[in-house]
Amino acid sequence: MDTILEIKDLTKIYKGFKLDKVSLKLSKGYIMGLIGPNGAGKSTTIKLIMNLIRKNSGDIKIFGMDNIENEREIKQRIGFVYDENCFYEDLTVMEMKRVIAPFYKQWDNKVFDKYISKFELPKNKKIKQLSKGMRMKYSLAIALSHNAEFIIMDEPTSGLDPVFRSEMLDILYSLIQDENKGILFSTHITTDLQKAADYITFLNSGKVVFSDDKDSIIENYSIIKGNNGILDKAIRDKFIGINENAFGFEGLTNNTEDIRKLLKDKVLIERASLDDIMVYTVRGNE
Amino acid sequence: MNIIISNASKEPIYEQITRQIKDNIINGILYQGELLPSIRSLAKELKISVITTKRAYEELEREGFIETVPGKGSYVSAQNKEFLKEKKIKSIEEKLSQAIEDSRLIGLTKEELKEMLDILYDNI
């Protein structure tokens, strides 16, 4: 059973927002990044996976099992990291561990201690006295100390500096050396995913724009730059979004080959970053 | 073995890896039968996706440069040096044929072509 997470046609309706038939699949041994602008539905999706909110329709299967029917069994194998600090702030690092550890059958104190010293977390400090970065590392230490096969993180790096984010990505890389684990992490910081992710699902306004392996996405999308005079209707149609200014245009396309054939040397073709893809897709032709 | 990835280059990352590993094999830095890093550790070291490294290795395997043994890893193929040599020879033949055709078009003689070859070979 190679699939860690499989979501089919997941729908959740709120007043003014709808998560519409979201589908995605994550296999063992890979990292999937869930990107999208704020309010796209990333946190909603994660909360639905963790059964914190109830779906309207659709299927969520984790380790091949339904996420509601086998909730307890599944959660034994999931390590979660949320961005808002939701621990008991008055407790110390070790006390909080003593509260959480008994819940997990496979809790391993040695692993926990290893992470605590690796992350240089002060054992006897109260959680509310830790900085934001240290709290995140603490969440991660807890999530990784019970042999979890699926690590799910909701915007774990928002508000943290690039140095810290790079450290966290290194930790993820080390984790994924174990082919039996899978990682899903949501973020709106695309540069984090640009390097680390194997698969990327892009959510916008509650819908999946694409869910593919990162290489295919990067190969298919390009930034095209050229003179204003070149654009005609046929060519505009091939673009997802175009930015025109007094000195030329810049646009995003996923029809790189067509553009190359049509315009050849008249334009500059560059690789699109995930940021470009996200911004152009969301802003379109503003 | 050194592999340097350029993010700015238009060449897809997996191709950069494939090319550089091939070069390493040709140059003898990677010898026959040597165990290559696993796709995962390579991905970790280069800080890229494991799908990319997997693709690079699959490409190399398809072209006969490496062999993958399930459960153990990927090894530099025994035959490859000859294989590669033959491939390069073929490629050189093609390029020379092209050069010859071009020469004929502009009326360059065989002697003039040979002279050009001497000069270039010594100076490049």
Add this chain to the structure above:
Amino acid sequence: MVNLILKDILVQKKPFVFFIVFAVIMNSLYSHMDASYVNVIFIMLPVMIIIGCVTNMSIKDEKAENMINSLPVKRIDIILAKYLSVFIFIFIASIIIFVSSSAMNFMGIIHLERLMNFKDVEICAIITIFISSLYFPINFKLGYTNSRYILMSLYMCIFFIPLAIEKLIGDKVKVTPEFIVYINNAPNWQIVSFVICILAIVMIVSFFISYFLYKNKDLA
């Protein structure tokens, strides 16, 4: 399950210290306690502590709600644990008051007419289980921040209702503290069993209401 209850106790570390200090201070305010005061103190103090624990538990749990629900537990476990925690709180509060008052009595700091006994514990239990049963469904539905005034009101009612009844009914029936004395002195097992049955029913109904309210609630 045990873990959930354990967690509710472990979070009470700081409050416990406060409660012990509070109990000592309260006890010492009444250096000579005759029957009427004793009856009230031995009920009021534990009730305050228990409701304090429930309040603290609700505050802490609201903040950690997402985390707790992400642990390998089902919603029904969480609900059940809350109700069972109340019993633990009753036990702990009784111990605190009993030990502190008895110790102070023994050391001569105060004079008690009698020591705390099981009857007091029973009455505390009745009051607090009743309040909790009324409060928990509201807490599960609305969360702590939106329902704290309701909890406060329930708690204050317990002390003001007897006085209010007294005012309404006047001298015809004197309530506090005679009412409590009456219950203390009524050795009628039937009354006690009857009360326990009512409580059990109240608690079970409350539990089911909580379950249906919380089972499918969307957590923020």
